[in-house]
Amino acid sequence: MAGRIETRLTELGVVLPEAPAPAANYVPAVISGSTLYVSGQLPFGPDGLTATGRLGENVTVEQAREAAKLCAVNILAQARAALGDLDRIGRVVKLTGFVASTPEFYDQPKVVNGASDFLAEALGEAGRHARSAVGVAALPLGAAVEVEAIIEISSGAGA
Structure with a gap:
């Protein structure tokens, strides 16, 4: 039986892919205590890098x-x-979004809103988070955007 977050994703028409493998010498996620640190994720879709x-x-x-x-x-x-189990997510604590941009581009927050809006829609109040949106000269594989997360693991049932 699907949990509440998986059910919400289905309602939104979102199918989670298998977790992408790391592109270098790191692990994609680390649990330390009651915190999950998710390494920067690129915009990989079914057809590869999308932007x-x-x-x-x-x-x-x-x-x-x-x-x-x-x-x-x-x-x-x-x-x-x-x-x-996604229902072990207690709260998205912080996102950091990196936006490959020219020195004259100043709308990095508008870009990272794509991630923030989705997480709030998918997770409700638990998806609302602190955030940084940073402009950078270049990202791995030429990606336009990369986002990393710090997530609190729920201490409730299933945790």
């Missing part, structure tokens, strides 16, 4: 918002792989 390039150059805010949402989907996939 490459830089904001202010060749990627629109809307394309990058969708990419940030996909990063958040991949964060939940990593959380499910690490925790076994």
